[in-house]
Amino acid sequence: xxxxxxxxxxxxxxxxxxxxxxxxxxxxxxxxxxxxxxxxxxxxxxxxxxxxxxxxxxxxxxxxxxxxxxxxxxxxxxxxxxxxxxxxxxxxxxxxxxxxxxxxxxxxxxxxxxxxxxxxxxxxxxxxxxxxxxxxxxxxxxxxxxxxxxxxxxxxxxxxxxxxxxxxxxxxxxxxxxxxxxxxxxxxxxxxxxxxxxxxxxxxxxxxxxxxxxxxxxxxxxxxxxxxxxxxxxxxxxxxxxx
Amino acid sequence: xxxxxxxxxxxxxxxxxxxxxxxxxxxxxxxxxxxxxxxxxxxxxxxxxxxxxxxxxxxxxxxxxxxxxxxxxxxxxxxxxxxxxxxxxxxxxxxxxxxxxxxxxxxxxxxxxxxxxxxxxxxxxxxxxxxxxxxxxxxxxxxxxxxxxxxxxxxxxxxxxxxxxxxxxxxxxxxxxxxxxxxxxxxxxxxxxxxxxxxxxxxxxxxxxxxxxxxxxxxxxxxxxxxxxxxxxxxxxxxxxxx
DNA sequence: CGAGAAGTTGACACGAGTCAACCTCAGTGG
DNA sequence: CCACTGAGGTTGACTCGTGTCAACTTCTCG
Numbered sequence: 012x013x014x015x016x017x018x019x020x021x022x023x024x025x026x027x028x029x030x031x032x033x034x035x036x037x038x039x040x041x042x043x044x045x046x047x048x049x050x051x052x053x054x055x056x057x058x059x060x061x062x063x064x065x066x067x068x069x070x071x072x073x074x075x076x077x078x079x080x081x082x083x084x085x086x087x088x089x090x091x092x093x094x095x096x097x098x099x100x101x102x103x104x105x106x107x108x109x110x111x112x113x114x115x116x117x118x119x120x121x122x123x124x125x126x127x128x129x130x131x132x133x134x135x136x137x138x139x140x141x142x143x144x145x146x147x148x149x150x151x152x153x154x155x156x157x158x159x160x161x162x163x164x165x166x167x168x169x170x171x172x173x174x175x176x177x178x179x180x181x182x183x184x185x186x187x188x189x190x191x192x193x194x195x196x197x198x199x200x201x202x203x204x205x206x207x208x209x210x211x212x213x214x215x216x217x218x219x220x221x222x223x224x225x226x227x228x229x230x231x232x233x234x235x236x237x238x239x240x241x242x243x244x245x246x247x248x249x250x251x252x253x254x
Numbered sequence: 255x256x257x258x259x260x261x262x263x264x265x266x267x268x269x270x271x272x273x274x275x276x277x278x279x280x281x282x283x284x285x286x287x288x289x290x291x292x293x294x295x296x297x298x299x300x301x302x303x304x305x306x307x308x309x310x311x312x313x314x315x316x317x318x319x320x321x322x323x324x325x326x327x328x329x330x331x332x333x334x335x336x337x338x339x340x341x342x343x344x345x346x347x348x349x350x351x352x353x354x355x356x357x358x359x360x361x362x363x364x365x366x367x368x369x370x371x372x373x374x375x376x377x378x379x380x381x382x383x384x385x386x387x388x389x390x391x392x393x394x395x396x397x398x399x400x401x402x403x404x405x406x407x408x409x410x411x412x413x414x415x416x417x418x419x420x421x422x423x424x425x426x427x428x429x430x431x432x433x434x435x436x437x438x439x440x441x442x443x444x445x446x447x448x449x450x451x452x453x454x455x456x457x458x459x460x461x462x463x464x465x466x467x468x469x470x471x472x473x474x475x476x477x478x479x480x481x482x483x484x485x486x487x488x489x490x491x492x493x494x495x496x497x
Numbered sequence: 498c499g500a501g502a503a504g505t506t507g508a509c510a511c512g513a514g515t516c517a518a519c520c521t522c523a524g525t526g527g
Numbered sequence: 528c529c530a531c532t533g534a535g536g537t538t539g540a541c542t543c544g545t546g547t548c549a550a551c552t553t554c555t556c557g
Binding site: 498499500501502503504505506507508509510511512513514515516517518519520521522523524525526527 | 528529530531532533534535536537538539540541542543544545546547548549550551552553554555556557
Binding site for chain 2: 083085086089091093105106108109111114115145148149151152154155156158159160161162163165166167209248
């Protein structure tokens, strides 16, 4: 994942990383160029808001570099992170196709570059290129699947299982191999991890401390390295040793 | 909802009730007829399975009468009801458009009639009638929105709030006005309510008993009547009196 | 170096799951 | 028509996981 099988450098320029996005899967390169040409690039500083829950949908986004969190805010200001997205991910696919208000807010976790297609433009492209439409629908199906799994997990699993799972997801989506393990390559505070797993910062902190003691993780300020994914998976699944 | 504003009889024959489905919204009546003509009706006894989580997608369904539950089963057999659907509702829209395996199982709660469009047939229709496609995408967007809200609720709300909310949803989706309140017009066991709210049967039972004592509900075997939706909403929202 | 953000840890309380015993009703067969 | 049976439901006792709060430490950055 850090290196590219074609041997070229990734995440360097805007080109290659983004054209690997699911948005372009199976698409003729002429069409890729046309679609890419229609995009407006945009950069965000860490912490900056790309869009807010409840806003009308203005554009479809694809992340070029950096990471964003998609979160829902409760009436009393508590934040629940629904997922995080990184390079190549399509953002707010559903809403764009259906002209609805946005179900989540999108906020940069680190500095980001995103490509934006204003709604009219992406709709026009989608009308002419069915494959583009299918690709967007495909990611919607993926997100739906994820959401339903998440509902099941929140209903039936313990906090320890959910935190373990959140770490595994992060390692998969934002992981970078380092010596002895996989570094989660995004600033990851305890509070954020807690919001991802649906728990409190204190419980998240305690779990990380425990797992670090047990050698499953290596933790630091805003930083987690997964040393033993296998044992984490054990903790996420049936919870023998976790009790 | 029991009577129709056009004064005609509803839910009598297969025609009128189903053609009110979001699937046909904004559609020319000739097209409605064409689409309806392509459907295969099917009946299910209570408890019968329409499809299973993980199966390949065979058809798009619209409920004609009765209710179904869509649920996920955990590896160890526990069941989580994701939602219930009733007359007019579109089922497994996402999966059909994207040829994926089904994310949930669909099981009849009461005796049901459903219309089914085998995948190739619905895809062919969708290709010729963009409005049909948009209508399916619209319900997908709705479901996505619901799922995300549910994630937020499971992460931040107490069991009491979630049970109250589940009852409100049921009253809205499956309610029938009776003297003094709204009867939830589907067999609703404590276990099922618990699965809807993500809690245990015991806790659900205790909450119902308490709210019945307080005059918010009237409860019986497999039966709940909402007497005071307003107070239930209070319990679902900020939880002053519930603590 | 100071200030504040990030993280840790212990004490405590309480919500909610678990289990066992019990009640109550609907349907069935004698 | 009544007794039986089993599913559905209730309730109390108990336990434990987690959230809450407070005090404290440690790191980072200006």
